[in-house]
Structure formats: structure tokens, C-alpha cells
Amino acid sequence: MYFAYNVLLAQALILSAPWWVLEMLRHGKYRAGLGERLGSVPARLRGAKGQATIWIHAVSVGEVLAMSRVVEELKTRLPGWRVVVSTTTDSGQRLARERFGEKNVFYLPLDFTFAVKAYLGALQPHLLVLAESEFWPNLLRLARTTGVRVAVVNARVSDRSLPRYRRFRSLLRRVMRSVDVFLAQSKLDAQRLVEIGAPAERVLVGGNLKFEVKPPGNVQIAEDFAVALVRDAIGPVIAAGSTLEGEEQMLLECFRQVRDQHPSAMMVLAPRHPERFVPAAALLESSQLRWERRSAWDGRQLPAGGVFLLDSIGELAALYQFADIAIVGGSLVPKGGHNVLEAAQFGVAILVGPHTENFRDIIRIFQQSQALRVVARKTLAATVLELLANPEPCKQLGQRALEVLRTEQGATSRTVEALMSLLGVPPNLHMETRA
Secondary structure, rough: OHHHHHHHHHHHHHHHHHHHHHHHHHHOOOOOOOOOOHOOOOHHOOOOOOOOEEEEEEOHHHHHHHOOOOOOOOHOOOOOOOEEEOOOOOOHHHOOOOOOHHHHHHEEOOOHHHHHHHHHHHHHOOOOEEEEOOOOOOHHHHHOOOOOEEEEEEEEEEEOHHHHHHOOOOHHHHOOOOOEEEEEOHHHHHHHHOOOOOOOHHHHEEEHHHHOOOOOOOOOHHHHHHHHOOOOOOOEEEOOOEEOOOOOHHHHHHHHHHHHHOOOOOEEEEEOOHHHHHHHHHHHHOOOOOEEHHHHOOOOOOOOOEEEEEEOOOOHHHHHHOOOOOEOOOOOOOOOOOOHHHHOOOOOOEOOOOHHHHHHHHHHHHHHHHOOOOHHHHHHHHHHOOOHOOOOHHHHHHHHHHHHHHHOHHHHHHHHHHHHHHOOOOOOHHHHHHH
């Protein structure tokens, strides 16, 4: 099976090579860390050879945020151990380097035997932790054969991926035998993991780590924003976060209607991916709206009655606290939605579109508590204006979101306890270490 997989993987890489090259030339994507992806272990990772190591893989920004507290807990409970983090995306890499230090962060190697062996040989990890649904056959097989314990945490099987996994269940069953424990986000995810081939006795429900997203630290933009946001002259503030292609235009249309009734309103527009920064700026340039680009902002005047384009990575979470309403993107177009929890931690009234299947369990919990509103393109502006016209219900909507977030916490401690058990660390020892 693995031989056939490696042949197909090589063929897929060769056939898709023109696309990869085009993406590198057009957007600069995948160029960074190319050597690391092909198995070249950077010198910064080799310096601590022999040190007890845990390798965590977090695909992108969302997974890095979700794993942040787990990393902190592991470092606290296991002093002297090294925790290294790999990512797949450039945005995830940047955030991980900010949070965990450049010397501990690298790009995940492509799932070729030679590339994976290079990293396992250099890092010699005691434990490999994969976030969500990263079932790489060679990585899992080689980790098992070299004696590395393996955990898949915050595991989920989305509605979109379930049919594909079902088709390859016989193959996945063999791959998943290499995993020592699966910690599913929900009971439904646990059931689906077993359905697609995970050994039932190794599947537990750990909860959703994204409910415990770490509040933004000392982010400079928050301090600058607090000074520049003179509420008598600017407001209300609408934060449109993690937007995708097709959403910016409808959000600007919504903002025009808001501005008609609230001339001093401001929208913070934050595209999800860096390659959207230029197209979003072009839309604003042709919109005849007043706007300011974060990368050119001097930290003083904000665009009252206009749009603040957040063309940066890692700063959105810190700005949600200034919003009266947060519109979480990826959900107004059929892309599955993005995480609402960064806004919820500040008690902000949250709106999402109808496409939220990537976060179905989180959205379901919020909906059950009437802690967010689901809107369509036709109802977006009307809903925003309704909430702005009724400040108390708007405030209550945000407070319910904050209450849901607090109620659902606890996944970090369950995850860390499971990982400690895999490492064979007695509970009393790691509790003493934590103290």
C-alpha cells in the first residue's frame, strides 16, 4: 500500500508542478521554506540534538492559535523538554514564529519517505502531535516504526471531507493504526473517526481547543488603536474578519448603507490571506470610500466614515475588542466559514453567513444559546442596521457569546493529560512540575 501511495504522491507532485510554480510566481506562495518542505532540516533545529523533544504539527493560523495553550502547558509541565512546531501555510509559519520562537518552528516536510526521515532523524521526538485531521501516511508510519508516540488532537471530520474519507476507509484503517490516541472535538467527530477507520478503543472526546483561544498579548496595534479611536468622532465600528474573495465587495456594499445612517462609522476589513490584500485595496480604491491601509498607517488618524484595511497577519484578534459588531468571513461565500471565537472572547455581537460547515459544532453551540446571528447577503445590511439601532440587544448578543466561550472551556487540560499519559509521565509528577 505504501509503495503505491509513494508512486501516486510522486506522480501528483510532477503533474501539479506547473501550478505550484505559477502560484510561486504570482503570489509568492510556497516559495518560503521550499527546502524545508523537501527535507532539508534547518540548522536552527539541529542545535538541540539529544534533548527530549515533542513535535507538534499545526497546519495554519487557526491550528497554531488552538495549540498555543497546549504548547505553554507542555513547556510548564516538562521543563527541559523542547517543543517544536511545524506548519504548512506561510501565515501559520509567521504566527508560530511569533508565538514559539523562530528556532522552534519549521515547515512540515512533504510526505515523502526521505523528507520525513530527515526530520525524524534530526529531531528524534518522543511524541508527535497532529492537530485536527492531518493523516499523512508516511509521517505516521515512520513515526511508529521509529518508536515515536503519536496523537491526533482536536480531531475533526468535516461534512465536506467525510465522503472522501469513506471511499478510502480500507486504506485509512491501516494508516490510523499508527496513531496511539485520537482526541475528537465532539461525539460526532469521534463517531466519524471510527467510521473511517480509527480503532474505537483509541478514540476519546477531548473537546474543542479553539474554545480556549489565547487572548492576544501585547499587540502594538491594540495600543495604537485605543489612542486613535476617539469614540465621539468615530463609530460605530464594524470588524469584518477573515474575508475571502467575493466577500469584500458585499461587505463594502453593506458598509455604504451603514454609513448613510451612521456617517462616522468605520469598518475594519481584514482579508484572510495575504494574496487578498492587493485585490481588496483595489476594490477600496475604486469604491470612492475613504480608506486607510494598515501598512501605511502612522498610528494616528483613523478613517471615520471609511474603511481600515488590515493588510497584516496576526493583528485581527487584537482589534475585535474595539468592534460593536463582528462579521466573520469565509461564511458569506461557500467556503465553510472561519473561527468566531476570537470575537467571542471580547463579548462582541457576531454575525456569520450561511456557510459555516468547517465550524459546524462551534456554530451549533452558539446558535443553541442564541449567541450569534446567521445572515445572508440580502439580510446582511438590514441585520447590522437593526443591531446598531438597538444597542442593548446588540450588547446582550455579544455577552451570550462570551458566556458560551467560558462554558465550553476545558479541552486544553484534557488534551495535555492525555499527552502526558502517552509519554508515561505519572500524574503526580507532572502536577508537581506544574506547581
